Amino acid sequence: MFHIIRHQPIRLLTQTSLSSTCLKLMLSRPVVFVQIWKSWFSSHPLVGNKNIILMGPPGAGKTTVGRIVGQKLDCPVIDIDDDVLETTWNMSVSEKLQDVGSEQFLEEEGKALLKFSASGSVISLTGSNPMHAAGMQHVKKNGIVVYLDVPTAVILSRLQSMKVDRIVGQSPGVSLKDILQFRKQFYKRWHDIRVLCGGDIAAEVVAEKVLDAVKRYQNSELETFISTRSSWSEKSMDKDSDKYFSDVVTEGLAPDGGLFVPERGLPKFTAGEWQSLIEATYIERAQVILERCIHPADIPASKLAEIVGTAYGENFTCSRIAPIRHLAGNQFLLELFHGPTASFKDFALQLVPHMFAYCIPKSCNYLVLVATSGDTGSAVLDGFSRLHDTDKQRIAVMNFFPEDGVSPIQKSQMIGCQKENAWSVGVKSDFDFCQTAIKQIFTNSGYTGFLTVEYGTALAAANSINWARLLPQVVYHASAYLDLVHQGIIPFGSPVDVCIPTGNFGNILAALYAKMMGIPIRKCICASNENNVLTDFIRTGVYDLRERILIPTSSPAVDILKSSNLERYLYLIANEDGQMVTQLYNQLENEGHFQLGKDLLGKLQQDLVAGWCSEEDCLAAIHSVYSTTGYILDTHTAVAKVVADRLQDRSCPIIISSTAHYSKFAPAILRALRIAEINQNPLSQLRLLSSYSPLPPVHWGLLETLKRKGNEDHQVCAADMSVLMSHIETLIQSHFM
Secondary structure: OOOOOOOOOOOOOOOOHHHOOOOOOOOOOOOOOOOOOOOOOOOOOOOOOOOOEEEOOOOOHHHHHHHHHHHOOOOOOEEHHHHHHHHHHOOOHHHHHHOOOOHHHHHHHHHHHOOOOOOOOOOOOOOHHHHHHHHHHHHOOOOOEEEOOOOOHHHHEEEEEEEHHHHHHOOOOOOOHHHHHHHHHHHHHOOOEEEEOOOOOOOHHHHHHHHHHHHHHHHHHHOOEOOOOOHHHOOOOOHHEEEEEHHHHHHHHHOOOOOEEEEOOOOOOHHHHHHHOOOOOHHHEEEEEEEEHHOOOOOHHHHHHHHHHHHOOOOOOOOOOOOEEEEEEEEEEEOOOOOOOOOOHHHHHHHHHHHHHHHOOOEEEEEEEEEEOHHHHHHHHHHHHHHOHHHHHEEEEEEEEEEOOHHHHHHHHHHHHOOOOEEEEEOOHHHHHHHHHHHHHHHHHHHHHHHHHOOOOEEEEEEOHHHHHHHHHHHHHHHHHHHHHHHOOOOOOEEEEEEEOOOOOHHHHHHHHHOOOOOOEEEEEEOOOOOOOOHHHHHEEEEEEOHHHHOOOOHHHHOOOOOOOOOHHHHOOOOOOOHHHHHHHHHHHHHHHHEHHHHHHHHHHHEEEEEEHHHHHHHHHHEEEEEHOOOOOOOOOHHHHHHHHHHHHOOOEEEEEEOOOOOHHHHHHHOOOOOOOOOOOHHHHHHHOOOOOEEEEOHHHHHHHHHOOOOOOOOOOOOOHHHHHHHHHHHHHHHOO
């Protein structure tokens, strides 16, 4: 195995190294020593000789919070405005601004910051300090930058009450709101830690949150991951074997065959913290949520911001990324198909490849293996093909899919998405074989060791068994709820139900995780097609694969009998009893079934209800919705719509996950719309659909992919482990050797 080196945050020194620590303020030309009223006690281990640097917009409360934090730590408090700028200039900040103007003021302010140094202090920056790059680089060298993130509407209200109508950098004709939005890019660039601050939150509470955030920043070793099959004794073993986010994003599957989960669970957001995100954009929400789930020792906040911006920037056709659309009555669609490959998989797979490239050692080669029932393949291929050229030289992807188990357009898309570091292989079997084969390859230490020694190449997983795949899905479930609040459909705190077409259980698990983190989701409705093993399980507690044969349907992404991510949910409701999970899955592997006890089934049914939909009802729903609204559902969304109609009680809104664009399933859609003659050419089918002027329009990215020439060929292999392993070796030799 290759060793992953985590990107460690600044480590704060302990009291043993601080006996001679004192505050030094050096502002040369002339040098001014500022007298600090409170002495520094070196006995507090939280700060050491590093500074806690509070950053945020004007009106964020930096000065007040800084004083409280300083009192709690018994350390010096420095306000840049009062203690540095006005001392240096011998005039007030407002006088200086009036004297030199905004542009020159920023330069003068930055120069003063460059001449400033301190240690073991709490420092409150000005709202404009982060706009001077050199000054911020200087001050950040010896401190932890804490961003007090206050909603813009709250800041505007505070500034109005303070009778402030202009701030530094605001040009004529530019509103206060616009300049505050403009400044966010600088706060995003410089912060190490973010503290969400709602409208009514007291300064004392914010100070406590700052201290909690700094403690988390110091203690990255607490954010470890364990296997769903870990026993209690294994959890307390040698800490040298601990796994962190940067490990699990590259390893995918745990060595014992289980799935990685955070040992201390997911972070909880308060109602006030969620409410502070109501006005935020999707990218801003994603950044905040992911920062709380990924320790900066694994991916620093500034790098995470870069990754999120790249993933959800120009690659999505809708500026809202994952918009909510009213369908009918109390039903709302969460449109998850605006990414480049037209399915919900893009939310993770535009993001995860960049995380992966950041976390792995730069000197190693990695082959990412993925099994797909349809949508994952093209999303993985597209996502990893967008890496920087240097990363593509050391990271390649091999996608296995059931040759005859995906839609014609999905197959064309996967073949069309092949690039210099991304290949597709059709397997003469079903998805369950492909997924099981990948798992067996990962747990075959002899084979993976051979690849490492012989070819210097490690294997990694990109399926939803990879923990990093789940986090972006948590984001869009949370964002959907916040959008309903923002649109005035519900007040914050009112419950919603969600209905999700479910195959591998990852998407619905992410909704359950969002609920655990504080989003008021009442029930998660699991919608199956005719492969309804999950429906039966949720209703009875019996997971039984005996005598079940996979039925090919027009909703192939949920043509799954073995739902991998269900294991993570069972581990959760079993109170993290890895031994019980191991017993259940050993029984499933050996005997083809298992049954939950009464208590566990009761817990499960508090969260989940389930139903299934026939092929006939699926196509009828597509026709009905189009006839009444002009909107075309894809086959998976239609499955969820049918189940939602049957199971919802209409006492609250229900969010139906629209997991793919109908363009991917054109033959089934054309049949549903009762079009008699269907051309077998995928491009012709999309052009025919486009002639109906549907809502939403035919997916542009899919059209462009199908128009490409030169990528029509792909490998096809038998359903044999040795054959799959041979394909893997051939790819490694051709790409890396």
